[in-house]
Amino acid sequence: MSLLIQGPKQPGNDIDIYLAPLIEDMKKLWSPGVEVYDAYSGENFQLRAMIYCTINDFPAYGNLSGYSTKGANACPICEDDTQSFWLTNCKKNVYMDHRRYLPKNHPYRKKKKVFNGKTEERTARKPLRGETVFSRVENLNVTFGKFKGNGKGKRKRTGITPPKIIWKKRSIFWELPYWKHLQVRHCLDIMHIEKNVCESLIALLLNIKGKSKDEINVREDMIEMGIRPELAPIRNPGKRTYLPVACYTMSKDEKTKFCKCLHGVKVPSGYSANIKKLVSMKELKLFGMKSHDCHVLMAHMIPIAIRGILPDRIRHTITKLCLFFNMIHSKVIDPEVLDSWESDIILTLCQLEMYFPPSFFDVMVHLTSHIVREIKYCGPVFLRYMYPFERYIGVLKGYVRNRHRPEGSIVEGYATEEVIEYCTDYLQGVNSIGIPKSRHEGRLVGSGTIGLKKIIPNREDLQLAHFTVLQHMTIIAPYINEHKRTLELSNRGRSNRWLVKEHNKTFSQWLKDKVRASYGIDSVDQAVVHLGNGPEDLVATYQGYDINGYTFYTNQQDGKSTLQNSGVTVIASTEVYGDSHDTRVRIAKESYYGVIKEIWELKYDSIIIPMLKCKWVDNQRGVKVDNDGFTVVDLSTNGYVSEPFILAKQATQVFYVEDPKESGKHIVMHSKRHILGIDDVVDEEEYDQFDELPPFSIGIPSSNDDVDDTIYLRSDHNEGIWIS
Structure with missing residues (x-):
């Protein structure tokens, strides 16, 4: 209701009146329950249900819970233990002092200069239990309804500071008999937290006018706090005021690189909106970002866009913040890593306090410190997303034809x-x-979508594709083993490498001869006969193809599109030989990255097998994992020319983002898909026929460097901020 009825007529705290019928039903469903007939077993049973949490944006959080989410004690988890600081020039509360959450012997606690000028001896209080919170609101008297003011639009000031009130009402949810026993009753809205943190971060880095957290007021507040005197405003009589270059201030050239990186991003189908439309290269800023756009930027793109354009410590700290948001959105989370996640985000927030201005730390930034706690009690955050509710609200608002009603x-x-x-x-x-319906409905096994064309390829390419098919068919495996044994017996003394080459060269013809010799024998599988005879000479090619829940394009089609669907990776086994090139040392599994050049459909009588012809990056010269954990590839290298084909069903989609740090290099990013419920798929992991892929980043190692030598001024450029 508060989302649909906006402005002064929204229910606000009176939402309890609308919720009263629901609460009465939920009390009945809890005890004694409702008798329901089970059609499968043919018996009646007692149905019980409960509300285990609510999920709303932060203003609605206050309306539902009754807690005041504004002012000095805005954090509903810390409550009266919230540590806030009033910035007199910015005229706002900020929520810092995250060192309270660190272990008592942590070296950050003793640092003065790099934080707020004081040591930290306090310890954060653990969140209150539900019974304790209920005792605080149990006797609150609440009168619902809208009240008119004195008619002048302003409250009369008496000169007396009213006492701090952190609980506005006793929420109607406390009438549920189990509510006070829940550790988490109202969940934080991760979607809007991430959106607000992302917008604040981008506005600070790009110094977006009207939105940046770095302005003359906060510089004066830092003078009053006695910290970072080197960043003090420089006032010229009768002229503009100059704000020195802070460690997070980008030069115009760096802003251009940052925006150019995001402006050039092309993502696969269904990954996100077109990021290019969010970037203004003329004004060097981002605008019009929706919640999911901020999620994609925060969790994936910002760590790439800041590569090589900020001091190392600042860049690593921002990247750790982004990777935290990346990790908490995982569908599967190991409970044993949650404690380390919690300590990591606290450490990251402390490091942000060392570098960023105090005005950056609004309540949304502070709430990130409590996200892991809710994951421990309520599970992965995707189970509590606001995205579906926001989208459905958009659907309902689309019904409005009479804005007056x-x-x-x-x-x-x-x-x-x-x-x-x-x-x-x-x-x-x-x-x-x-x-x-999903666009992949009925297409999981493969279906051409764009640019059908029939061709007769050259004989060499057709044989390479045919051999690739035979190598990956389970029913052909016994024939492969038989052929290898035959070669070993007839070529004693030959090296393993020679035998492998000979097998690759002669197997297709050997199998064809063997199949022809077995005509009329009923015991031979007809699929083996069709495969052994080889594919038809006429091959169907496509520019676009849907399979396994992915939409693949050729590189040529990508050039015409705003999407990038031509990137692929495959995990394959490679035989590694010793220095003598004869003795096989081991079989190694590696990820190979490439770009689709052509999409074929090979037809073996009634059997159709889609193939991808790719240009592969040479793993020896063109693939590396850098110190930040990103997989960097050089797409100009051309490796494994003799093995261009893979089965389309074995391919996993990736896309490449241009690396702003190294010209000509690209960062590998994994695509995503949603195939649950499509064509009766109930388990996406069981549907996959390939090994688990490594993450796009292995994370940033924790820094143990001494922080006493923190430098707040940048010396590599002098493009500070001028204020009229």
């Missing part, structure tokens, strides 16, 4: 769609207007 328009539009949906069940040949 939005509620009635929504009811009318919703009811109309329900009636039409019911009627379509009785109309032949009419598709449902409900949940749209």
